[in-house]
Amino acid sequence: MTRSQITAVVLVGVVLLLVLGLIAVQVGGSFIRTSGEVRIGQLILSNNKILPGAPVTVTYSLIELGAIDDASMVMVRTPTESTVISEVTKEELGSGTFIVTVPCDKYEELEKNKAGRFVLVLNSDQRVLAQSESFTLLPAGPECIYR
Amino acid sequence: MNEIVSLPPGVAIAIIAFLLSLLPAGLFIWLWYLRRVDRPVPNRTVAISFAIGMLLVWPAFKLEGWASEFWYDVSPATAHYFVGAVLPLQVMSDVLLPALGTFAVVATVEEGLRYLMLVIWYRKSRDIDQVFDGLVVGIAAGLGFATMENTMYFLNLFAQGSFDTLVLVFFLRFMISTLAHISFAGLMGVMLARAVFAIYKVQKRQWYIMALLVPWSLHGLYDLLLGLDLTIYAVLMLLPCLLTLISWINRREFFAIARENGQVLVNQQAPQTKSMVVMKKYFKQAESPWNIHAPWLRERRLRYTILKDLEKG
Known part of the structure; x- marks a missing residue:
């Protein structure tokens, strides 16, 4: 192989690797390490643009339901703060989905961060059970304005 | 009429997962080893190394499982940090605790x-x-380690019924984790070989330490970046490692015979290539007294003899 051929092959390899990385960023989930150690679940949102005041359906995966023995709370977590927005019972979790609403009065404090995640936390020891993908917070919707 | 042999679904899926996991391994073994005409080590040695790599997954998973359970017993509230951070990051412990999991346990x-x-x-x-x-x-x-790890990951996703994410995540993880294990193990292999073949004790010690420290720190950082959802940086981090490995493929000093009959050689010399032999012959002739006093003959020799010899080589 000539020097220019080697350079071309290396460049193509680098580009392919970068493309692979970018796809992995879009798809997500590649951090999950091994079969036994998954202790943090995933909350899956129906839409990753959240309107304050409007209910959002959340499904989940990978949560160890056996470990949950009392009510859990859903928090919105941003780079600067975590705000509790609702409580979820074990029965609600057992159904596979639950509904949360970002309250209108929380909009002000969440607004400055624009993006956040839902985090499901166990009441008893503050253990994190699951987190969602990142979502964008939209300006307050009609549910907040005409209430 | 012959009856179709049917395997239990679990076994069939495990076989499919293993065969799929072998795909990237096969590709990289071909790239680094099989396509070479002058294979440096016997096929048997490579096969045994691959098999041992696969076997290492079992104790690794066991130890990581125990470490995870130990963490959970000591501090259930922070046990989730073992698999990654809760995002977005808010305080220093959001980075430090996942780093503890990746550096102190996994790596x-x-x-x-x-x-x-x-x-x-x-x-x-x-x-x-x-x-x-x-x-x-x-x-x-x-590659052996990555193959077995990918197989178990596939089986786990399948058992959980996560079919929606199975294909994309699986194939991405296939490539990325395989490349990561190649990088860490390749660097470790070279540094360890240098340690074993070093003659001076100080050099030996330095290479032994580097052989553990470099892959350990790279592995820890790579896992930490994945845990912090900074996948693109994790992939970018692999680039210099892979480029280093590629540049080492043709590094001449790495082909020096360093050990014979189990003894490390003091004078480690690379085997001579055909072109080197031709060039040596040329320089010997060119520097002969006849050529020094008749430089026009040197020109003729270059044109008519050396080029032919090189072509033959």
Whole structure:
């Protein structure tokens, strides 16, 4: 192989690797390490643009339901703060989905961060059970304005 | 009429998962080893290294499982940090605790086991007599580990019924984790081979330390970046490692025969290539008294003899 051929092959390899990385960023989930150690679940949102005041359906995966023995709370977590927005019972979790609403009065404090995640936390020891993908917070919707 | 042999679904899926996991391993073994005409180590050695790499997954997973359970017993509220951070990051412990999981547990267990296995093997083996052999054997061990890890990951996703994410995540993870294990194991293989073949104690010690420290820190950082959802940086981090490995494929000093009959040689010399032999012959002739006093003959020799010799080579 000539020097220019080697350079071309290396460049193509680098580009392919970068493309692979970018796809992995879009798809997500590649951090999950091994079969036994998954202790943090995933909350899956129906839409990753959240309107304050409007209910959002959340499904989940990978949560160890056996470990949950009392009510859990859903928090919105941003780079600067975590705000509790609702409580979820074990029965609600057992159904596979639950509904949360970002309250209108929380909009002000969440607004400055624009993006956040839902985090499901166990009441008893503050253990994190699951987190969602990142979502964008939209300006307050009609549910907040005409209430 | 012959009856169709049917396997239990679990076994069939495990076989499919293993065969799929072999795909990237096959590709990289071909790239680094099979396509070479002058294979530096016997096929048997590469196959054994691959198999041992696969076997290392079992103790690694066991140790990581125990570490995870221990963490959970000590501090259930922070146990989730073992698999990654809760995002977005808010306080320093959001980075430090996942770093503890990746550096102190995952990287230490996986790289530590690989290090122990390779140290014992490199010191005893008679087949490994060049630094380049260390690279090939290290990469084969890394590929074996990645193959088994990917198989178990696939089975886990399948058992959970996560079919929606199965294909994309699976194939992405296939490539990325395989490349990561190649990088860490390849670097470790080369550094360990240099340690084993070093003559001076100080050099030996330095290479032994580097052989553990470099892959350990890279592995820890790579896992931490994935845990912090900074996948693109994790992939970018692999680039210099892979480029280094590629540049080492043709590094001449790595082909020097460093050990014979189990003894490390003091004078380690690379085997001569055909073009080198021709050039040596040329310089010997060119510097002869006849050519020094008749330079026009040197020109003729270059044109008519050397080029022909090189072409033959």
